[in-house]
Amino acid sequence: MQKMLNLGCGEQYLPNWTNIDFVSNSPDVIQANLLEGIPCGDEVFDFVYCSHVLEHFSYKDGYQFLLECKRVLRPGGILRIVVPNLETIVHNYIICLNKLREKPNELDWANYNWTYLEMFDQIARNKTGGEMAAYLKNISKYPNQDFVKDRIGDDFFCIPSPNHQDLPKPTWISRIIRKRDFRMIFLRIFLSHKELEYLRIGRFRLQGENHYHMYDEVSLKDLLKKTGFTDSQVFSASTSFLPSWDGQHLDIKNGKTRKPDSLFLESIK
Numbered sequence: 001m002q003k004m005l006n007l008g009c010g011e012q013y014l015p016n017w018t019n020i021d022f023v024s025n026s027p028d029v030i031q032a033n034l035l036e037g038i039p040c041g042d043e044v045f046d047f048v049y050c051s052h053v054l055e056h057f058s059y060k061d062g063y064q065f066l067l068e069c070k071r072v073l074r075p076g077g078i079l080r081i082v083v084p085n086l087e088t089i090v091h092n093y094i095i096c097l098n099k100l101r102e103k104p105n106e107l108d109w110a111n112y113n114w115t116y117l118e119m120f121d122q123i124a125r126n127k128t129g130g131e132m133a134a135y136l137k138n139i140s141k142y143p144n145q146d147f148v149k150d151r152i153g154d155d156f157f158c159i160p161s162p163n164h165q166d167l168p169k170p171t172w173i174s175r176i177i178r179k180r181d182f183r184m185i186f187l188r189i190f191l192s193h194k195e196l197e198y199l200r201i202g203r204f205r206l207q208g209e210n211h212y213h214m215y216d217e218v219s220l221k222d223l224l225k226k227t228g229f230t231d232s233q234v235f236s237a238s239t240s241f242l243p244s245w246d247g248q249h250l251d252i253k254n255g256k257t258r259k260p261d262s263l264f265l266e267s268i269k
């Protein structure tokens with residue numbers, strides 16, 4: 001049986017695969033920080049899949065991470081990288097910008113605002129979800145629901161539920177018992193309001209939600225070449241060097257491309 005690895009799997013983990021993420025809510029997901037290396041032996045896997053993760057690393061970290069991907073792949077193994085496609089994001093932005101120069105209507109403004117968020121929000125945000133989550137929460141008020149749905153696919157349906165706010169607040173005793181809060185009590189005594197804010201932002205920006213780099217076909221192929229991969233090729237969500245690939249419930253879900261804003265690129269070790 002072929003050995004398959006899903007790096008930074010999030011909630012998209014599959015049985016019979018090795019799944020790894022920072023955050024694990026399942027025994028099927030190994031918890032690890034991929035920036036500290038991939039916790040697997042050399043030349044173990046036939047196929048390494050990594051969707052919407054590489055852009056969360058700086059260019060330098062991304063380079064090291066791809067070397068790690070190469071290490072765990074057997075010779076001839078396939079690396080499939082899926083990232084938001086910088087080229088289509090920029091292309092859409094230019095189209096939307098030019099429309100505003102003509103005779104803009106409400107829809108043109110809404111599309112422009114969304115493409116602007118696609119370019120900057122995940123780089124700039126200092127809190128979970130950023131401005132995108134706020135936009136999606138209020139999507140019913142905007143005229144461009146179809147445009148946004150076409151861009152982000154399944155993520156459109158992950159609009160934060162207001163029910164989250166209904167969770168019971170932790171009691172002061174349970175807060176003290178939680179180790180981090182216990183440390184926070186001391187930090188609140190010794191740090192100024194501004195220093196606490198620096199700490200909060202620093203923690204947030206290192207937890208893996210921000211984007212630190214973006215790729216198009218050319219820059220991603222170039223990085224893969226630099227790390228020693230060969231035969232880089234762009235695919236669709238449903239095609240691959242792997243003959244049995246049909247989206248594998250990862251890039252195609254319920255018959256649709258899960259993340260239509262993506263660049264799907266594969267390379268061979």
Ligand SMILES: C[S@@+](CC[C@H](N)C(=O)[O-])C[C@H]1O[C@@H](n2cnc3c(N)ncnc32)[C@H](O)[C@@H]1O
Nearest residue numbers: 008009010021022032033034035051052053208
């Ligand atoms: C945008 S989500 C993509 C999740 C999934 N691959 C998908 O396609 O839906 C990025 C994932 O990468 C994980 N991640 C980011 N930085 C990481 C790191 N340094 N180590 C491990 N996982 C990381 C996050 O926890 C998150 O689950």
